[in-house]
Amino acid sequence: MKQLHLAAVHQAQGSIALPGSKSISNRMLLLAALASGTTEIRDLLVSDDTDRMLDALKLLGVPLHHQSKHSWQVTGADGRFPVKQAALFLGNAGTVFRPLTAALAFSDGDYQLSGVARMHERPIGDLVDALRLTGAHIDYLHNPGFPPLHIRPGKIVFDQPIRVRGDVSSQFLTALLMALPLTGQDCTIEVEGELISKPYIEITLNLMARFGVQVSREGWQRFQLHAGSRYTSPGVLQVEGDASSASYFLAAGAIGGGPVRVTGLNAQSIQGDVRFADALALMGADIRYGDNWITASGNGKPLRPIDLDCNHIPDAAMTLAMLALFADGTSTLRNIASWRVKETDRLTAMATELRKLGAEVEEGADYIRITPPARLTAGAAIDTYDDHRMAMCFSLASLGKVDVIINDPDCVAKTFPDYFQQLGTLLS
Numbered sequence: 001m002k003q004l005h006l007a008a009v010h011q012a013q014g015s016i017a018l019p020g021s022k023s024i025s026n027r028m029l030l031l032a033a034l035a036s037g038t039t040e041i042r043d044l045l046v047s048d049d050t051d052r053m054l055d056a057l058k059l060l061g062v063p064l065h066h067q068s069k070h071s072w073q074v075t076g077a078d079g080r081f082p083v084k085q086a087a088l089f090l091g092n093a094g095t096v097f098r099p100l101t102a103a104l105a106f107s108d109g110d111y112q113l114s115g116v117a118r119m120h121e122r123p124i125g126d127l128v129d130a131l132r133l134t135g136a137h138i139d140y141l142h143n144p145g146f147p148p149l150h151i152r153p154g155k156i157v158f159d160q161p162i163r164v165r166g167d168v169s170s171q172f173l174t175a176l177l178m179a180l181p182l183t184g185q186d187c188t189i190e191v192e193g194e195l196i197s198k199p200y201i202e203i204t205l206n207l208m209a210r211f212g213v214q215v216s217r218e219g220w221q222r223f224q225l226h227a228g229s230r231y232t233s234p235g236v237l238q239v240e241g242d243a244s245s246a247s248y249f250l251a252a253g254a255i256g257g258g259p260v261r262v263t264g265l266n267a268q269s270i271q272g273d274v275r276f277a278d279a280l281a282l283m284g285a286d287i288r289y290g291d292n293w294i295t296a297s298g299n300g301k302p303l304r305p306i307d308l309d310c311n312h313i314p315d316a317a318m319t320l321a322m323l324a325l326f327a328d329g330t331s332t333l334r335n336i337a338s339w340r341v342k343e344t345d346r347l348t349a350m351a352t353e354l355r356k357l358g359a360e361v362e363e364g365a366d367y368i369r370i371t372p373p374a375r376l377t378a379g380a381a382i383d384t385y386d387d388h389r390m391a392m393c394f395s396l397a398s399l400g401k402v403d404v405i406i407n408d409p410d411c412v413a414k415t416f417p418d419y420f421q422q423l424g425t426l427l428s
């Protein structure tokens, strides 16, 4: 297994041009593929998750033209994928697997969808149940409730609201919202249970609107799409910098003195994870915003511990767990049960690896409580569980003036292939 040895460092300072947002990139690619007209997408993220979407769209017959490293031209299929039979490998990309399942369920073809072993342990039953209510024909190829899936032409007719559970992953609702315009019918979606990760639904609605489809909603319970809604290309689109990826660098600025600036993002971002900066400010960091940047600096003192409901920032909350090591007291991150069904069981993985650094950690069903040690344990070998965020988070331990070993560092390729090179430019 490859290992990356990170030397103890004292300071983080500099500026990082953020890679494009994963959540925005994959939504824009799919919406552009479903729209009429040609869309140019600029600053698209280049990563494993976006490669899975691009490869799938190519196999489905969508004309894609690579203009430059980060820029793609997508000629939309106007709601009908040209290829009617395909076997698609979707890696471990939730933002590909869930939305494509819904889009293909309404595409009148024969499709098999699979992923890596971990993707076959990540739930999809709530989405399949909802799609079956519309008349979609979907079978499980191995375990009920989980990928891989076999989708066949269904008889899509429904006059009842489509009910979907919202308390396991918001990606099920996102998938339905993005795909239902393909049916051409009036649709009402009713969310059962408390919807989690709400800001990701805001991203979905915002991008659907840019492609000309408006959704009416009552709170987070009821969403309505109107008959005849169709996606049309808005022309040229720009992807914002990734707010979850920004969290590692802003955190580095807070604990390594700073200032650290990330560019490609600002306070008006449509990504919920931009609110990570508020949590960082609560911990005592100095945060400044500009038209296209955010800067974080420390104030020379240890961070303040926090007790925070992190349901709105599930990905960036992992960075807060790391920062808890740098606080002068116990921190609690709450309402993060969804961590258990992501790239790995992130609650157990985080607790296990934080303990290797000397922290006292309590792991609950949906929370984690972290008491930092007086001094971090040097030389810990951190397992990353094929989870990009575990690797990125634990790289920050080197700012605790200890060396640290990251096992299997290349797992960052899921969303940020050159993360360690970028981080290296800040550290001294």
Ligand SMILES: O=C(O)C1=C[C@@H](OP(=O)(O)O)[C@@H](O)[C@H](O)C1
Residues within 6 Å of the ligand: 022, 023, 024, 094, 095, 168, 169, 170, 171, 174, 196, 197, 200, 314, 315, 338
């Ligand atoms: O829709 C999205 O782009 C995402 C939704 C979130 O998942 P859940 O809704 O499963 O929490 C988030 O963790 C994931 O990285 C991206």
Ligand SMILES: C=C(OP(=O)(O)O)C(=O)O
Residues within 6 Å of the ligand: 092, 093, 094, 095, 315, 342, 343, 389, 415
């Ligand atoms: C949960 C994540 O990914 P996915 O889109 O596969 O759900 C993540 O990137 O942290």
